[in-house]
Amino acid sequence: MTQPFDVETFIQARKRTRVISDLLRTRASDHLSTLAPLVRPQPLFGEYLQGAPRGSGRESQHHFKAFRALFDKHAGAAPFNLMNELDIPLNVISSTPVLFALEYDIDLTPEERISVISPVRWVVGYSSFDLSRFREVINDPNRSSSELQRFVVHYLMLFHCFSKADGLGRLLRDLRFPISFQRLKGFGDLPFCVMGSPIDATLPDEGIIRQSTEISGSHSFEELIDDTAIDTMQDDLREQLLAAIRDMPTRT
Template sequence: MSRCAVEKFATFPRPRPDPGNGREGFKDDVPMTQTFDIEALIKLRKQTRAISDALKVQASDYLSTLALLIRPQTFFGEYLQGAQRSSGRETQHHFKELKELYDRIASAEPFKLVNELEVPLNLISTTPELFPLEYDMVLSQSGQTIRITSPVRWVVGFNSFDLAQFRKVIKDPNRSSAELYRYVVHYLVLFYCLSKSPGMSRLFEGLRFPVSFERLKDFGDLPFCVISSPVRSELPDESVIRNSTQIAGNTSFEELVGHENILEMNDEIRQRLLLTIEGL
């Protein structure tokens, strides 16, 4: 499968890389220009956690309800370990595309796997789960790298294949190639199944939790499925991030969501209906 073949799976136009945050994705973290005192920041963090937890519960519920539609058996049939033989031609086509995708991505940086794609595929887990979307931000004055977490967007993976652990495996100089292979294959299979199921994307968009396919820093050309919520998160000024991490004694920060962000939510159905009757 060519590079263009991966790009065409995206449900939205591919966003431009944001050099400020070190990730490839939608730039939903418009800087907050207000000056925060510590009490205001603590309050906003509490609001962020409450909003994020509520949104994640809802997104996870939608994902678990629709999980039966994410069936690797439908696409790969007899190419999966323990699966029954199928009609053949269609599953051959899907497996060929998956293999081309694997050969191109797995052999390149940062994976550099020499393993062939095994047949049959041994999928340890096929239950989808949401993992935090994280990226690095370099503070302009100090040059310090801060790990930023989005409270309103999540990466979809199979459970038992935590995204943070995947990143650790990649960076481990003594990593197990077998373990790295399993991570790459499971995320590729999930991407393939979701990208070939446009009905799923339409369902999630209708539920106001749109799906997109993005590449994340540290993972080369491996595409990930990202679920976004209808609320936008923001980053405060760098000075707030710097002071907050210094007080906390760590190098991590979470984007913020508050009352104003909720009020700014758009009702897409209302907008669509207004456009429908405009001029009638």
């Protein structure tokens, strides 16, 4: 049964979601900024990166070979279909990671598609390479192949650096803002770094989504954070400590 659309309740849910989301995003951005030196490409790639100091020859070569294989795997495939090869040294314009909104589509009907925004998960990208602009370039029939290649290189560079940062994943999980690697619709098999948070958000009944978008005239909708989300937050360390105590052998 479709839930009735209560405008006042919906408005309060949107306000609550926005307040919590803003606080979480600020905290996530702070963590990302503090840990940014751990995922800078310069120490990994050394002389293979334009303007970077010379690194360890063997290690830099290893990272470049791994990155070139990654680029060859994804750049020539749909939807990019790039024929260009990598230029050496690599020209990385920006190495400052930032957060972009995570969006996905749902179909309310075969003719009605809604873009959904997550208030508690974000795509990690570089400051000069906005995710929405990346989508525009991919879908532009007159796109510049060089601009598209720059986007592919930078997002793959970020993925490579995060995947090679030993211990960073555990640290971010302990901070309650875990990093995962995901594919996004419209970007083929390109892997993206997605930062989560300690709270979940969900979609209400489709009837509420439909009525909200009809009233607003928009084709986008933001997930909502439930009243009990904060009360049900879990502390992984607390649970591990309690489990350790429970599993202690009893004296005989």
